[in-house]
Amino acid sequence: MDIGNPIIENMANPRELERMFRKDPEGFKKAFSDAWRQNPDSQVLAVWHERLYFQETAGTNKAPWLRKDFLIMGLLAILAGVSTRILLHFAEQQAIAPINLVFGIIPFIAAYFLYNNTPKKNILYALASLFLISGFYLNMLPLEHKDSIILAYLHLPIFLWVLLGLAFTGNEYPKGSTRLAYLKFNGEFCILYASMAISGMLLTALTMQLFRFVGMDIEQFYFKNVVVFGAAALAVVASYLVSRNLKLAKNIAPYIAKIFSPLVLATLLVYLITVIWVGKNPLLDRNFLLAFNGILLSVLAIIIFSIIESGADETRNISDYINFALIVLALAIDSVALSAIVFRLSSYGISPNRLAVLGVNILIWANLIWIMISYMRFLKNKTGLSTIQDAVTKYLPVYGLWAAFVTFTFPLIF
Template sequence: MKEQILSHLDNPGQLEKLYRANKSGFKQEFSGIYPQLQDKALAGFWYERLNYETEDVFWRFNREFLFVIIAALVAGILVKLPAIFPISEEFYYPRNLSFFVLPPLMAYFAWRNKLPANRIAFIAAITVVCALYINLLPDNQSDTLVLACIHLPLLLWVLLGVSYTGRELHLADKRLSFLRFNGDLAVMSALLVIAAGMLTGITIGLFALIGLRIEEFYFEYIVAFGLPAVPIVAAYLTQNNPQLVNKVSPVIAKIFSPLVLVMLVIYLGAIIYSGKDPYNDREFLLLFNVLLIGVMALIFFSVAESSNKSGAASGVWVLLLLSVVTVVVNGIALSAISFRISEWGITPNRVAVMGGNVLMLVHLLIVTVMLFKAATRKAAITEVGRSIVLYIPVYFFWTVVVVFLFPIMFGFK
């Protein structure tokens, strides 16, 4: 979109079309190039328009909102399929959990971005293939089945990124925008869940006062339809009201980055003191890897937020130190899984964890080097963001291997 904005600077009508097609994307790209356009009157007008602070929340019953309602209803129906058809819940939910939200979000952004028919067909075909494949795997509770169910959401998340980026998938800035969207979506979804939780408590309490116990009905239908609708509604709100989270998300990133850094350092010391180790404790190693993924997500989210604006150098140094500590954590996890493989042999779980840890370590090292360059003013923070998003396809290909090839390689065990 950046190139389109620059090429149509003297065409107000075309700029308006670009803005209406993708308001949040237009604002983000325009803000990035505005410093070089300050001498142009039209650019100044757009800057003031895009940065005008308003307290109003865009919530209009139009075609987009109707589409969101339909998508939310579809998500709710998918959740309730075992109640409609004779389908085992134990079979259905672990395999199809990721299909409740991600495909409706794909459809929303495909519609919003007016994707060409061939791109929509590509996304839909892969989604259908994934749905058929995961539901046709043998129902033997094998390790490869569990791994496929765990990794499938990541594969669908990449497809969501394809839908979100629209015709600009090849642009690193647009991929970085997708990472920012995920952070904003998480913040908005959390706020909606908190508000919905309060409403649930009040509603159930009020009905209890008049002697009506509605808990079973409420959770069976209202919550079942409401929960999968949360991220869909949150996506609608973030896209049409970027001012709602534009200030909250960076603050969260700035607050939690140093806190997590301190926590990690203390935690590593506590591990040594307690004598607990991931080498002989499988559950501890699992939690260790979950911690690693969470910290990596925080780093990437913080970089994505920082790349959208000029941040303080101290923030970059915090991210650099956090990355270094995370590399240490990853090294411990990698050595632990290597030890377990050498001691007890190869299993699907160990190979999957080993491969994931290697990929994350390489990625972390790349990001750490780029953060060091950014901290020492040898590179812009945007270059760090590019190093993050350009590596995402590697995770995608590894996910494809785990989901589709592991069951065959290990005999569906």
């Protein structure tokens, strides 16, 4: 036995083997080959051999582009691109509202999820019916720029996003862990999509310039027939890559959460101090109130993203205290926004916009209270991280119900 091989020396110490692998994966593999050759009967090394050199037996002879799931993804991506281009044509003719473009993307991502994780028939029928009803109802609304109709347009994507979550979770939609996986998917999807979109923009700029060199301006044609098609198809491709456990987004997402949380906290503290210093009043300034609500939604997104990227780590660290401070800050912002909305309702009366903003702020306020109490208990070692994650995942259907209420009732009420 070669005592100079660190893997052989630590065969009885799993923790040290794991530490060695994480520190230098390539060096570990080289040392492992020699250790495995000398100890072919070791159960410990047999496990490591499978971990290092495991290959799927099913479909290994097929090239990646010939696998069924890849072909399905490609077909759905093409259909999404074509559908979005057709919908854009009708939107330009003012035959339909531009918000219809979401039906060129979300249903096809949902179809890929349903193919990957076939649910029970009642879920399948419910999803198909709700997508059809939403599309039919949306196009029954008059093409007018009334507040109630604009609110329906703004809330429809939220409702469809919740339906997409139902397609993602399938039969396991009641489970908090599955809903958490959907939220993680969204974070990783955004990172990956943005990365690929930036590459696409660079390619677009290069293509435009190349055609300008030969005296041709293809900007309008290229945007309508390539950029629109590519943006829609890319959404399906990104969904496929994330669901295939692409490591790029998964490795970057936790770092983004940890970097942006303290930056957002510091920026907001400076901003709020400045607002107080200059005497800006959200009770009287409508545009400032809208900006305040935009800040609130951004902070809520950062909080949720930070929580879901905490993983299963139960140890308390500085990131948790930063998240808790962000939650308290978001509650303060929401409380100011709520008081401003109530003031405007009492002063100027009820309108669709004021009622919609009031409802959203009440929902967010209640959710933040739940998250804050759960986080407080977590920081006091009374509960685990799952309690905080439950406060996020179990509340998601409430946002979907509110979005459905605004979308389907406001145009009728107002």
